[in-house]
């Protein structure tokens with residue numbers, strides 16, 4: 001190995017600097033970055049064995065605030081700063097608010113977040129609190145929060161950083177660039193969870209741009225999954241009272257709906273709905289057999305893969321990338337619940353090797 005190969009001095013510089021030539025930034029853009037992107041693409045032999053496909057997991061929980069939102073937020077906050085904004089606002093099911101609060105803190109901006117009352121995971125709420133966001137719990141759902149955030153941004157001096165802001169989608173498309181670099185081409189299928197459908201749209205855009213410049217030879221078929229109780233795109237109508245344990249994607253009127261339908265059509269894509277029971281089964285499978293801990297919304301990518309594979313829609317040997325969007329520590333309670341709803345509690349033991357060995361069912365190795 002050469003000295004250069006051995007060197008560890010090359011540090012990932014965040015998605016804006018890594019992809020400056022492919023994003024709308026100039027020397028005048030103050031780059032607000034926490035080093036997001038560059039996340040691992042992890043081969044998942046357990047999922048490959050179950051499906052006959054070559055399955056990889058893009059682990060977006062490895063971003064600075066532990067979700068994929070950081071890719072778009074570095075762009076949105078950098079552009080907000082460039083435009084002289086003093087305050088940013090977003091509606092959020094949790095992860096966007098955590099990310100907005102962190103990047104705003106770095107940039108010295110005030111952040112305001114609107115979250116649905118009582119419906120965001122504790123890890124995410126604690127991040128927004130830690131980064132000193134002004135947090136308002138709106139007595140309504142996410143869709144109500146987004147309507148109000150847009151209204152405020154239209155009429156008051158606050159800059160909107162939800163994914164209806166195109167800078168967000170632009171930043172998020174970099175995840176597709178990373179996949180193409182890692183695999184040497186686009187995969188045959190790409191599977192993502194769908195809430196507002198911003199990420200679905202962003203991957204499609206990234207893959208389309210890679211194809212256009214010759215970095216890849218194909219577009220992946222874009223497969224997106226919504227929770228069954230919160231599946232407006234699958235049903236073809238707004239869901240007024242969306243309901244799912246996957247609180248991140250409890251969204252009844254997706255902001256990027258029209259863009260996602262275009263991506264779906266052009267990529268010969270698919271939208272499907274998955275029950276909460278199957279989401280939690282996939283959550284457990286990913287933790288126990290692949291070693292990747294995610295929040296429930298992210299596990300829907302795994303459930304979607306298994307559902308499509310069982311339906312015969314994934315040919316043997318196809319390359320499939322699953323994006324898992326948020327870290328399991330965001331919403332850890334789900335790991336501690338059994339399928340019957342009871343809580344897992346560790347076995348309590350005395351300070352005694354022999355007794356612990358007995359509890360573990362271990363036989364002493366003969367001397």
Ligand code: AN7
Pocket residue numbers: 067091092093094095096097163193194195196197198199200248249295297298325326
């Ligand atoms: C873990 O934070 O909408 O389809 O306000 O947190 O691009 O909306 C979060 C969405 C998937 C869905 N997985 O992505 C918010 C928010 C996780 C998420 C999605 C979200 P989009």
